[in-house]
Amino acid sequence: MSSPHTHVAEIWLEKLSRLVSGVASAVVIEMPVTQAVAERTTAWPSEEAVGESLIAMASQAATARRQFVRPAGRQDEGQFDLLALPLISGEDVLGGVAIQLTHRPEAKLNAAMQALQWGKQWLELLMERARGSSSVSTQWLGDMTGKEISPNELVRQFASLFQCDRVTLAMGDDRSLDILATHPKVEIKRETGLVRAFKEAMFEAMDQEGELHYPAMLEAGEKTLRFHQVLSKKIGSPTLFTLPLVVAGKTVGALLLERHQDQPFTESERETCRPMATMASVMMQHRYQAERPLLQLMGERLRERLGLWLGANKLWLKVSLLLAAVVIGLLSGFDGEYRIDAEASLEGRVQRMVSAPFDGYLKLSHVKAGDRVEQGTVLCELDDRDLQLERAKWQTQLAKLKKEQREAMAAHERAKVAILHAQRQQAQAELDLVEKKLERSRIVAPLSGIVVSGDLSQSLGAPLKRGDTLFKVAPLDSYRVMLQVDELDIADVQPGQGGSLILTGYPHLRHAFEVKRILPLSTAEEGRHLFTLEAELAESGQSLRPGMQGVAKIEAGERSLLWLSTHRLVDWLRLQLWGWWG
Numbered sequence: 001m002s003s004p005h006t007h008v009a010e011i012w013l014e015k016l017s018r019l020v021s022g023v024a025s026a027v028v029i030e031m032p033v034t035q036a037v038a039e040r041t042t043a044w045p046s047e048e049a050v051g052e053s054l055i056a057m058a059s060q061a062a063t064a065r066r067q068f069v070r071p072a073g074r075q076d077e078g079q080f081d082l083l084a085l086p087l088i089s090g091e092d093v094l095g096g097v098a099i100q101l102t103h104r105p106e107a108k109l110n111a112a113m114q115a116l117q118w119g120k121q122w123l124e125l126l127m128e129r130a131r132g133s134s135s136v137s138t139q140w141l142g143d144m145t146g147k148e149i150s151p152n153e154l155v156r157q158f159a160s161l162f163q164c165d166r167v168t169l170a171m172g173d174d175r176s177l178d179i180l181a182t183h184p185k186v187e188i189k190r191e192t193g194l195v196r197a198f199k200e201a202m203f204e205a206m207d208q209e210g211e212l213h214y215p216a217m218l219e220a221g222e223k224t225l226r227f228h229q230v231l232s233k234k235i236g237s238p239t240l241f242t243l244p245l246v247v248a249g250k251t252v253g254a255l256l257l258e259r260h261q262d263q264p265f266t267e268s269e270r271e272t273c274r275p276m277a278t279m280a281s282v283m284m285q286h287r288y289q290a291e292r293p294l295l296q297l298m299g300e301r302l303r304e305r306l307g308l309w310l311g312a313n314k315l316w317l318k319v320s321l322l323l324a325a326v327v328i329g330l331l332s333g334f335d336g337e338y339r340i341d342a343e344a345s346l347e348g349r350v351q352r353m354v355s356a357p358f359d360g361y362l363k364l365s366h367v368k369a370g371d372r373v374e375q376g377t378v379l380c381e382l383d384d385r386d387l388q389l390e391r392a393k394w395q396t397q398l399a400k401l402k403k404e405q406r407e408a409m410a411a412h413e414r415a416k417v418a419i420l421h422a423q424r425q426q427a428q429a430e431l432d433l434v435e436k437k438l439e440r441s442r443i444v445a446p447l448s449g450i451v452v453s454g455d456l457s458q459s460l461g462a463p464l465k466r467g468d469t470l471f472k473v474a475p476l477d478s479y480r481v482m483l484q485v486d487e488l489d490i491a492d493v494q495p496g497q498g499g500s501l502i503l504t505g506y507p508h509l510r511h512a513f514e515v516k517r518i519l520p521l522s523t524a525e526e527g528r529h530l531f532t533l534e535a536e537l538a539e540s541g542q543s544l545r546p547g548m549q550g551v552a553k554i555e556a557g558e559r560s561l562l563w564l565s566t567h568r569l570v571d572w573l574r575l576q577l578w579g580w581w582g
Helices: 006-019 052-064 106-130 136-144 151-161 193-207 226-235 267-291 294-309 315-333 385-410 414-440 561-581
Strands: 023-030 040-044 068-070 080-089 092-102 166-172 177-183 212-214 239-247 250-259 335-348 352-355 360-365 378-382 442-444 449-453 469-474 479-486 498-503 506-525 528-537 549-560
Touching (some): 006 023, 006 040, 006 106, 023 052, 052 068, 052 080, 052 092, 080 106, 151 250, 151 267, 177 193, 177 267, 193 212, 193 226, 193 239, 226 239, 315 549, 315 561, 335 498, 335 561, 378 469, 385 414, 414 442, 479 506
Antiparallel strands (some): 023 040, 023 092, 068 080, 080 092, 166 177, 166 250, 212 239, 335 549, 352 469, 378 442, 449 469, 498 549
């Protein structure tokens, strides 16, 4: 059955589809006061048929006088969420509204329900007017249907309808208010004493959750009017009327009407003003929410989220936060030793290289890496057969020259004697060189210690070049520790700091050391950059051997336990923030 008021519901549904994203279809049903059956049904989009389940859900909400939420997942609704609310005026049920939404998370579904609750108050007023009321307020409500009205136009219309000298509109909550418009228009550029007086009077009505009239009416009861009295004295206005603006049970602002003549607002005027203020609440709240700064919107969303997390039924979360605060307090109050981890390797403080003295062939090898040797111990021998032959050659040559020199001296051949003497000296030098090579063919340890590297047992007879490294020998009583420290910790390391070293081969022994210097060298290893440090052991033990590996911890003072547990994360966040912000 069609109705001249169906157009109002169609406009409301169209606005609802813009207010709530993802609306697939919606329906409004109107019900007679004396019946529980829908008299008129308005659907959106109007050209499409509305499912019976949507109409049934709107009727169910109207009959039960409560809201319904049916998330997606049921076979009969497919992938759509269903929301339904009753339309109620006083004790009378006017009808119901139901919408079908694309599926969304629970938080966004709750936001859609809140928007639906805000909008339904406007529809309830319009439907109440449709039932026959002809008051000024219902006429004004009808005129506003389908229109976009600004805050300045709204306060102008209130001033005109109620013959007010000034009307002030403010939106916000119980913590802060923003004055959106005044009529006559006043530019408010900063928080003055008069502006604070206006806001305090509005807060007074919002806190008491009811309209306030100054001077007090007989039915005002025990309501407080202290700030209204202060404002009245400041502006010289004997009559003030303040209405809190409420949307879905939540106070979202206030409307303050002033008359400078001694003319109180009558009960009829107040009755007319109430539904108009209710509709203004819905229109202005939607506009105010859409025009708020981003930071303010984020702050409100955060407060709402914290309210959900810390509500009355979130005891476990409150206990968890309390325990976390206690833990943070304890960590902040106690200090611990800050120790920097480092990879460590043991090296001899002095290492002697034993190399081949001349070109030749390896004859024998007496030691290998890991053997302990004394100074002068033969490490290996080179093949000396060629040298022996060469020595015999020069010895024979030298004997021959001696004989020829004696014969020349007997014959008094002075020139020949001089030549032979020079040849003898040359032969003797060659012989001495061969003797030295024969002596050096037996390679000996330059000092007492341990053979760090070199195993020639599998290379007998191999050719050697002069200068080839054969062995490395290190003393057993003098070591240095080479440390590898991550670049994240290098700023906290200084020469002179102490530490402890545990070697992999002797995990039950701890060795003290002192950092001597930081080498300007870094190496890349497994995605990290490591700096090299040199440290000195406090004392040497018989169990130590060059080449041993272990883990060292450098003592870098005392810090709070909270800093010790979070400094890596904080440093990482600083670096990321600098890279992003810079």
